[in-house]
Amino acid sequence: MRKKFIAANWKMNGTKAEVAALVSGFKQGIDGNGYQVAVFAPFVYLPQLEDSLAGSPIAWGGQNAHTEASGAFTGEISLGMLKDFSCEYVLVGHSERRTLFAETDDVVADKVAAALEAGVTPMLCIGETLEEREQGVTNDVCIRQLKAVMDKVGVDGFRQLVVAYEPVWAIGTGKTASPEQAQQVHADLRAWLAEADADMAAKLQILYGGSMKAANAPELLSQPDIDGGLVGGASLNVDEFVGICQAAAR
Numbered sequence: 190m191r192k193k194f195i196a197a198n199w200k201m202n203g204t205k206a207e208v209a210a211l212v213s214g215f216k217q218g219i220d221g222n223g224y225q226v227a228v229f230a231p232f233v234y235l236p237q238l239e240d241s242l243a244g245s246p247i248a249w250g251g252q253n254a255h256t257e258a259s260g261a262f263t264g265e266i267s268l269g270m271l272k273d274f275s276c277e278y279v280l281v282g283h284s285e286r287r288t289l290f291a292e293t294d295d296v297v298a299d300k301v302a303a304a305l306e307a308g309v310t311p312m313l314c315i316g317e318t319l320e321e322r323e324q325g326v327t328n329d330v331c332i333r334q335l336k337a338v339m340d341k342v343g344v345d346g347f348r349q350l351v352v353a354y355e356p357v358w359a360i361g362t363g364k365t366a367s368p369e370q371a372q373q374v375h376a377d378l379r380a381w382l383a384e385a386d387a388d389m390a391a392k393l394q395i396l397y398g399g400s401m402k403a404a405n406a407p408e409l410l411s412q413p414d415i416d417g418g419l420v421g422g423a424s425l426n427v428d429e430f431v432g433i434c435q436a437a438a439r
């Protein structure tokens with residue numbers, strides 16, 4: 190039985206005061222009873238999360254990381270540094286990284302491999318653009334993205350990561366994939382993964398992301414192959430995010 194997993198992706202948002210208010214609200218409203226929760230914060234707020242979330246049921250992580258352990262990579266953050274602040278997770282291949290920062294399937298696969306090597310659990314983000322959906326190539330695109338990672342880390346790697354399916358057209362647009370649309374893709378991807386290893390595919394958490402809110406979470410999360418949510422905009426609001434976690438608890 191796969192546990193539900195709700196993750197907050199704050200993206201490039203927040204101040205120390207806002208982070209403190211969000212954390213305090215999350216800690217009050219989230220018991221993590223029977224489900225998992227993580228917060229992906231901008232790097233500079235990770236020490237604050239380590240101080241305020243240690244001992245709580247809420248884990249935390251970075252939104253990106255470099256593949257190298259150290260060296261002349263000005264402006265980059267290593268996985269070892271994330272570990273230094275007790276990050277359990279790292280987001281890899283978010284569509285904003287792929288499109289705005291030119292991360293190819295290959296780069297994403299290398300980052301997943303580096304995260305696994307470093308002992309930080311990657312949350313691998315995949316998803317199609319609107320154009321690709323309209324062309325009917327949603328599954329092809331998602332499978333291409335998964336395959337790049339599978340070729341590098343194999344089935345064993347997939348046993349140690351989490352996938353987030355995020356249709357790019359649903360991210361930050363207020364347009365959610367319908368529960369049926371999302372379920373269909375999740376089921377198709379799980380079926381593709383099962384061809385490699387049925388046990389791994391049955392255990393892999395596949396989260397949905399794209400305009401998830403407290404109002405639409407119950408229906409999305411009740412789909413058999415949707416194992417949680419990666420939440421952007423609504424994770425910057427305590428009531429919304431706590432509401433989504435409560436839906437996961439049910």
Ligand code: PGA
Pocket residue numbers: 198355359360361362363398399400401419420421422423
């Ligand atoms: P959104 O973002 O919930 O604001 O659509 C999701 C994401 O980008 O992870």
